[in-house]
Each structure stands twice: as C-alpha cells, then as structure tokens.
Amino acid sequence: MGKRIDDLMLEKSHKHVTCETCGALKDSLFCSLTGDELTSVDSNKSCSYFKKDQPLFIEGSLPRGVFCINEGKVKIYSRGEDGKEQIIHVATTGEIVGFRAMFSGEAYGVAANTLEESNICFIGKGDFLNMVDTNVNLRNGILRELSKELADRASFIKNMAQKSVRERLASSLLILDDIYAEDFINLSREDLANFVGTATETLIRLLKDFKDEGLVKTHVRKIEVLDKEGLIQLAGS
Amino acid sequence: MGKRIDDLMLEKSHKHVTCETCGALKDSLFCSLTGDELTSVDSNKSCSYFKKDQPLFIEGSLPRGVFCINEGKVKIYSRGEDGKEQIIHVATTGEIVGFRAMFSGEAYGVAANTLEESNICFIGKGDFLNMVDTNVNLRNGILRELSKELADRASFIKNMAQKSVRERLASSLLILDDIYAEDFINLSREDLANFVGTATETLIRLLKDFKDEGLVKTHVRKIEVLDKEGLIQLAGS
DNA sequence: TATTAAGTATGATCTAAGTCATTTTTTACC
C-alpha cells in the first residue's frame, strides 16, 4: 500500500527550512532581523508544503499569524457577489503575506491561495507583532511596504477605471513577467482574466491577438513574453 | 482700496487653530498624543486657509510633510494619460493626508486638492517621523490606518472590475454620504464621475434615473441621499 | 490507454456605456 497523502505532505514539509539558510531571506522584510531574532523566529515558526490551489486564509476569517513564502506563488484575491474572483496581487518567494489584517484587528478582507506547489512558513500573531514592536528596521520596512502597496493599488484602480482591457492585459503581462522572473508566466486563463479584470473569453481572444502580433508566445498554458517594449507601448502610462 | 487677496488669506489663516482646541483632534490619528507632544506639534506646525481647488501636493513631487485637515474636504486623485482624474479618496475633517509617501521615500503617486474652502495644518517630515518613532499609539494608529486603507482599495478594485456603473454610483453615493455627514454631497458632476470611474455624461444620466426612482434629490449641484436602504440594495455587496 | 473532467478556444448576439455635438442652466465677474 502506498503512502497516504498526509504522509507525503509531511515528508515534504520536513525540508527543515531554517530562516538562516532561507534563500528568500535577503529579499524579504525579515532581512533586517538580527541573528538572535532569526533564531527566535525559527523556533516559533512552522513550515509546510502546500499543494496547488490550497488556501492560506479565506475572506472574513480572523488572522492568526503571517505567512512567509519560501518557495512558490500565492494569489491574493477577493470574491464578488457572483463568486467571480478579482486577483489583487500575486505574491512570490520572499514575500510575507497576511500581515495587513494583523494591524487593523479586522477579519481578512481578501483571501489567499497557492497558485502552484509552495513551501510556506507560518509565524504566529504574537511573535510577529512582538518583532514589529521591538525591531525598528522591520517596522520601517513594513511601513514602507504598506505605503508602496497603497500607491500600487491607487494606480491599479486608475487602470481599471480608465484603461481598455487590451491595455490592462499588456500591463498585467508586464507585471507578471517580473513576478515570474526567469520562468514563463504560469496562470490559468481564468486566473489571468481575474487579474486583468475581464471575462475569460475576452482574455483568450485578446491573448490570441497578442500572439498574432508577436508580443507573446504560449506554451500550452504558460505564456512567454516576447516583446516587452511592445507591451510597454501598448500598456500606456 | 480693498484688501488684497493675500491679506484676506493671511487673515483667515491666522485663526490660530491650536491642536489642543482643534475640533478634529478626537477623530484624528493624533488623538493619542500626550499634552507635551501636542504642544510640540503646535509649535512646529503651520496652519493655512485654502481656497477651493487648491493643490496640497502634486503627483511626482517629493513629500515635505503631512497635512492635517482642520476643516474642509480634500480629494486624493491620480491623473490618467489623457488627463482624466481618478479620485481615490475624499478626505475630511480630522484626516491626515500625505503620510503614505513619507514612509516609502518615493515621490507622491497621487495628488491632493481641496474640494472646498479648507483650513489645513502642515507638519514637517522630520517632526512627523519623529513622533511616529517615539509614540507607540500613534504608530499603531498609522499601521491600522494603512492596513484598513489597503483593504478599502482592494474592494475598490473589485468594484471597478466587476460592478456596473449604476452599482458603483450607488455605492459611491453611500460612501460620500458618510463623508459629508450632515451636509449634502457637494461635488461637481465631473468630480463625482471621476470618483465613480465613468464619463460625466453617463454619470448625469444615471443620476437622473436615481432622481426618478426617488433615491436621491438634487439641490442644484448638491446631492441629497433620500433612500439609503435603496442604494444599499442597488450597490450589492 | 480509455474515459472523464477541466481548461481552452471560437462564434453569434446583445447591451452598457463611451464619444461627440448641442442646448440649457448656473456661476463668476466686469
């Protein structure tokens, strides 16, 4: 008899990712933590393996801590009345997810799911808030991060209100190309549509246009950006 | 010969609004400041009278401090390629405006203009950051505020992507009705359209429908909300 | 490797909402 799924997950989760050796550390908000602090985080965190499309947290639940992405991708989204998702952000290696609701004391206004297999650590609310309170660099990093995101979302709103779907697709592909770095963009057509803010059918049609125009190339579901400059032109400001 | 405009402004600006007696204090992030801290803010701030549609700061400029609204309304907006404004937020009495860019160290990604005659105090960057560093309550208040706004903007994005203009107008009117509290909503049709994210003509047409349906009543440019419940129904989630 | 399900693609149709042109009303200012 084969192993149970739980066993497999446990096995993978026991990769023993320690903060000290975490490849994502230097890109993360935790980069300013002292050796002692890191050791303390290490002993208070739990690291787990997530399969594709598993929830980290759901809309309306109360935050119990933060998630630190060691490896993988996570979509942050909110669901409309009709159930349609709007993806607000795609988080990647090194990012800390879910600390916003931590400060507001409110329930999550968004949900988070893995987009692919991921290794993600969890740090409890108390430990995290304690660190923020005592570590000036971490705190300033968070203030900076929150502010930057606020600016990002302002321009997201403007794009939604003023740009055509075609323009938004171009600018979305550029954003995703950065996030997926050396990999091809790897999102379902539906997720991509939910990021751009359009119907899946419309997205597919426009993506075909982009292919015909030599802007992108598709490898089944994966999308390769061929002409970054062209997309920039198309995306406008 | 009558007084020059500068004199009049000076006169009004010399209302001597002190933080201790500021009516907006209790609603503001500064409510947690100690007596000493307030005195220090007081001696380091400048308070000025702004006419209608004057800029507090413009997109792309570097922040030199924060603005505290003693009396009045301020629109926070961003301009698209074609010059069309997208209004992100309408700030009112008690709100502190412009502290987001302060933490990110970047230039303003948005602009701010008065929507009506306003009394607004200015606190320099150094003084403000200093207070944030030393006052735990203020700091936590700011973290909470930033987080809440982030959540607001996520739902703003979702609304833009998924709701019809009619639904967005309903929800915008509800938001504005809260902001204008006991007053009627007092925005130009163009500003309202730029808040809803639609063309001015479309806004005017829909507003007329709302009038016909008994949801609102207009007093020339001002808008009175008659049927809050009806608007809530219409706005959806 | 068959079978099913999920995801991707395409076609046909409809309408919400944008654009441009013009008129009416309100506001600002000599």
Add this chain to the structure above:
DNA sequence: GGTAAAAAATGACTTAGATCATACTTAATA
C-alpha cells in the same frame, strides 16, 4: 444687472466587451 464662461443636461450614434452556446484540447485518474 448684464455678459461671458463654466457646468449641467440631453440627444444621436458607436463599439468594446459581456454573455451564452458549443467545440476542441490537455490533463487527470481509474
């Protein structure tokens, strides 16, 4: 108080993009 300018309103027209129906392809699982 009269005139000019700005804001609001209405009409006619056009189209981007949503929706629904259906076909095709890739992935999953027995």
